[in-house]
Amino acid sequence: MIGLGHYLVSGALLFAVGLFAVLTRRSAVAILMGIELMLNAANINFVAFTKFVSPELVRGHIAALVVIALAACEAAVGLALVISAYRHLETVQVDEINLMKW
Amino acid sequence: MKGVPLDWAYVAAFALLGSLLAALPFAVVWLLAPRSSYSQKRLTYESGVIPFGDAWAQFHVRYYLYGLVFLLFDIEVIFIYPWTVVLRQLGPLAFVEMLIFIVVLAVGLAYAWRKGGLEWT
Amino acid sequence: MMAEAIRVVLSVVIVFTFVAVGVALFLVLMERKVSAWVQARIGPRHVGPYGTLQTLADLLKLLQKEHILPAGADRLMFGVAPVVVAVAALMSYVVLPWGPGVIVRDLGVGVLYFAAVLSLEVVGILTAGWASNNKYALLGGLRSAAQMVSYELPLGFSILTVAAIAGTLSTVRIVEAQPYPWYTYPSVLLAGLVFLVAATAESNRIPFDLPEAESELVAGYFSEYSPLRFALFQLGEYGSLFATSALFVTLFLGGWRGPFGIPFVGPVVDGLFWFLLKTYAVVFFFMWVRWTYPRFRIDQLLNVSWKLLLPLSLANLLLAGLLVAWSG
């Protein structure tokens, strides 16, 4: 029988993989993809808690839907930044975008 | 398994078995088709000219702008689909709420239009 | 459990067979006959009676042709992309109501599911264009994606308009809500028009066939695709053409209901008959348009979507909402 724990563990593992992408990737687009993975992991938890903890008011579904909307907004702005950075610096590798560092 | 998961079991079956059925004829091709490969044959088509450079060139930012406006308007449907279902029950209140929502977004559309985000230049 | 599993497999096989024979093979033949009719030609006539077996012969020919992987192409993506396009088209058939009680599965989110699956096709097309390592193909793929996403919005909003009037997302219940008081809502007519235009563009057909404009881009995103994979793209293209036509029939033309019942055949055959008749009529309309009109320029094409259809369909949705909210 698949219970709440299964979904939570699966979400945690997905979150860790997303975090790994964010920490180790050089390309800004790949980092954004890692963030999407992490947001998805959080959404799994929202929906799982809705089913097993408080199903009547579908609060978790609402939260998950708002998170999807936010993720879309985040992707739009983030990718716009990537394009802008690429136009000015001709790279999307975040460790080469270091104008502010020196 | 019943209810929603059963409904979607059909969807999953369509995806999985469908891919299988779509890939099946490849076995026939593998059995029947001739195989011979040389570099001239594998050249990509470029109107008879030998391809120069890489096809993976960069493209104009306007593709991104259309994708962007699309994505942001696509988010609306998250809220409009449930709205259509309960509209009759909730009546005028639901309508006014959606009116506000869409008017705000119309401002965004107007902005994109004015700024030339919708121009193919 | 066992019976259910058999039903699942059977429904997939039946629908796939129908899509392969009744849609892909038949529609290609129909397209050639219609184009011949519009251009005052005769069209295929040598294979089988009146050329009816022509596309079957073409398919047999394609089966014996060699697969060519273009130099520098991405092997995996190149192979997966056509399957994605074909399967995405196939998946939209789950929610089509063929007749009273004749539906693969009446999903609670019916029309939303249809829109969602249709949007997956874009990914396949974009990947196909990229994986070919061909400039025409990539440009065609990008154009196609830009066009499809642009027209997805008006299409979605006209579906939503209908859903708001019917008060449900289930395709079966949308059919049951028609015809009265369906056509008393002025929004339905406008939504139907927007849907027709957007569906034409969504299936990349003239006057919106820029992605595969032969004179500019060879064959667009499938320039480099040889026999069977090419056939899969055709399957996807005609499959989704038929599915969108069927959705149009479901949303606007009363689905499986006919103006009069056919005697002695029972409701199921009657429903199937009317549904298929209407859907093929809509498909014929799309073909007729294709062979009659010239092609748009890409800026005109995108302007039609963003500056005309999108505001129009949004306003139309609000109008429908107003009528429903106050009149109940």
Added chain:
Amino acid sequence: MAEAVAFYGLTAVALGASLVVALSRNMVHAAVSLIPVLLSVAGYYVLLGAEFVAAIQILIYAGAITVLILFVILLTEGATGVRVRPRNEQVSLGALVCLFLAALLVAVLTRTPWPQTQGALPEYNPGAVGQSFLTAYVLPFEVTSLLIVACLVGAIVVARREA
């Protein structure tokens, strides 16, 4: 039984494909692998009875966000086929942190006694979501529209070629 098979199948696809997203050298491969991940998460939602969220996940995530990501990869250097080093020099440290975090999360999540109830989800999913959005959660709903407009303006300003 069927549920368990579905769950483990989805988990295998989700985790496998997400590893490709995190590790692949080819950006287009990474972006395309995002789709199986998103679809399996939609599968989870279905198993959890959240039909509407699943459909939205396919429509918005798999059908729209991924397309935008692919556009950007094709617009920037990911498309040029230039082979660059895909990872920075923090791989071992990052892997350590992630493994530690995963272990910690799993330990905490499985040991916490969650107050599980026997209640049932509302019969019709989109209807319940609509009720909530238009009554109890009307504020997030309206504020989202402001957020979308803000994003639209911001992204256009940033991405457009300066005149």
